[in-house]
Every structure is written in C-alpha cells, then in structure tokens.
Amino acid sequence: MQVLELKNLVKIYNDSEVKVKAVDNVNLTFEQGEFTAIVGPSGSGKTTLLNLIGGLDASTEGEIIINGTNIGKLKPWELINFRLFNIGFVFQAYNLIPVMTARENVEFIMQLQGVEKKKREKRSMEILSAVGLAERANSRPAKLSGGQQQRVAVARALSTKPKFILADEPTANLDSKSAESLLEIMEKLNKDENITFIFSTHDARVVAKARRVITVEDGHVVSDIKVETDIKS
Template sequence: MNIIEIKDLVKIYDSAEIKVTAVDHIDLTFEKGEFSAVVGPSGSGKTTFLNLLGGLDRPTAGTVIIDGTDLWSLKPRQIIDFRLHNIGFVFQSYNLLPVLTALENVEFIMHLQGRPKAERTKRAVELLQAVGLGDRLHSRPGKLSGGQQQRVAVARALASKPKFILADEPTANLDSHATENLLNIMEKLNREEQITFIFSTHDARVVKKARRVITLEDGKVLSDERR
C-alpha cells in the first residue's frame, strides 16, 4: 500500500544570478514499512527532495500525495498541522530543545498535538526505553553524547505517531559505534512496528542496512534499487 506518491516533482531555485534545478521531474512511490535510503553526491538534491516530501519547501511543480492528501494543495497553516500529525523528522544535528530534558523533548511534540500529560509521559518513557535511554530520561541534551541525542531525536519523531519518518543525514555527526547503535534501533522499529523510514545519506553503513536505495544525481533519479 502506497503511503507516498510523488508525481513529476520539480524544484528550481531561481535567483537573480543563477537558476538551479535541484529536483528534476521525479516520480516515486513509497509503501508503508519501507526502510529507504536516498543517496547521491553533495548537491544531488537529496535534502531538497526530503524537504519537498516533508512539506518544508514548496515545489516549483508536481505533487506529493501522502495517504491520499495532496500536501501542497493545503494552506501553509494546514501544512504545519499536517507535519505535526503525519511526518516525523530526524535532523543531522539532532536539533533538540536544549532547555528540556530527554523526556520533555519527546513529550513536547505530543504536547503540541494536545495529548494529555499522563499519556504523553507514558509514551515518552516507553520510546526512550525503546531507544536505550531509559536511564537518561532527565538528562538535558548538553549532558548526552551525539549518538544519545540522535536517539532522543528518533524517539521524538516517533512520539507523534507519524505515517513516516524523514531522516536527513542522521548519522553524519556520529562515530561508527553510535551509528551502528542508531541504525540497529531504527531497523528494529521498522521491522517490529512497521515504521516507515526514508533517509538521505551518503554513509555507506546506512546504505548497507537500507532495503531500498534511490540514487539521485543532478536532481534526477539515477537508480531505484530494491533489495
């Protein structure tokens, strides 16, 4: 079952001096439970593609349909709300709120969704335990290692019960041990709970774990390999 349908997606950055086609007529579909990697060299359009998919950047042309909803037909305010309830994000530099503890960071997104305190605390604890941080619930990001912060970010992305998670270079700032640890956790969540992950990466270890590898070059799909 397709949860994402991308049709003829184009993104052109048109400044006064230069015109750059970052995403060039991409047609793709993603099914529920996929563990996909979008790869390619720097400037190939990976991040732009993920931004278009996540409703962060408006395409020049084309459509992104998520679970039957044409994302870019929504009003800006509706797109933010759609992201809150349907899309999880994991960023390269973690982007946790430094003033909140790990538990509060995970709870925060559920607070935005308007869920009751008891429910969000219970779920946040469960998720942090699932990513191996049951003993660091009350630590602030500054007291956690990069790998631990990224695991909190994964727990936060999962907390909103999204339809899929977009992870932009999630292992770029991690050492090999932390990368291995994080990938194992995400793979387990994907396998056991059918969480859909879409990564952009040029980390060979991530590519190795992915069950689908989409290669971009100059904004075009060069290959789409399923394993």
C-alpha cells in the same frame, strides 16, 4: 499500502541569476514500512527532495501525495498541522531543545498535538526505553553524547507514530559505534512499529541497512533498487 507518491516533482531555485533545477521530474512511490535510503553526491538534490516530501519547501511543479492528501494544495497552517500529525523528522544536527530534558523533548510533539499528560509520559518512557535511554530521561541534551542525542531525536520523531520519518543525514555527526547502534534501533522500530523511514545519506552503513536505495544525481533519480526484491530476483 502506499503512503507517499511523488508525481513529476520539480524544484527550481531562483535565488541567483542562474536558475538551479535541484529536483527534476522525480516520480516515486513509497509503501508503508519501507526502510529507504536516498543517496547521491553533495548537491545532487537529496536534501531538497526530503524537504519537499516534508512540506518544508514548496515544489515548483508536480504533486506530493501523502496518504491521499496532496500537500501542495494545503494552506500554510494546514501544512504545519499536517506535518505535526503525519511526518517525523530526524536532523543531522539532532536539533533537540536544549532547555528540555530528554523526556520533555520526546513529549514535545505529543504536547503540540494535545495528547494528555499521562499518555505522553507513558509513551515517552516507552520510546526512550526502546532507544535505550530510559535511564537518561531526565538529562538535558548537553549532558548526552552525540549518539544519545540523536537517539532522543529519533524517539521524538517516533513518539507520535507518524506515517513516515524523514531523516536527513542522521549518522553524519556520529562515530561508527553510535551510528551502528542508532541504525539498529531505527531498523528495529521500523519493524516493530511498521513506520516508514526515508533517509538522505552519504553513509555506507545506512545504505547497507536500507531495503531500498534511491540514487539521485543532478536532481534526477538515476536508480531505484529494492534490495530484497532485487537480490531475490
């Protein structure tokens, strides 16, 4: 089932005198349950592409259709609400709320959605167990390692069972062991919960795990390889 479609997507930054075309006529579709890595050199437009998909930036041209909704046509408050119920985010710098415990951070988005307390508590403990942090549920981020914080961030993004997760360089700040562990967890959750993962990454370990690798250069998609299919073929 198709969850995401990018049609003729263009993003031009007009911040300086020189116009920068960060995303140039990108056409892509994503199916439910994909585990996709968007790769490319720095400045190639990976993060911009991810921000456009997540509705954090507005495209200059083209359409982004998520589950049949053209997010470019949504009003700002509708877009925020759309993100809340459809998209999960994992950031390079974890971005957990420091005054909340791991469990509260996981519950946070469910709270924004208005999920009742008992369900929130049950789901947050389930998902923290899934990322191996049930015993650290009451720890604040400052008491967790980088890898643990990122696992909490993944748990937070997954807690509401979004249509897909956008992960911007999720392993960039992690050591090898933590990165490997995190990737295994995300791969397992992808399979268990059938949630689509789209990564922007430089990390070869992420690419190695991905079942689809999209390479971007100068805002263009230069290759789109579905690993399993292509290997089989």
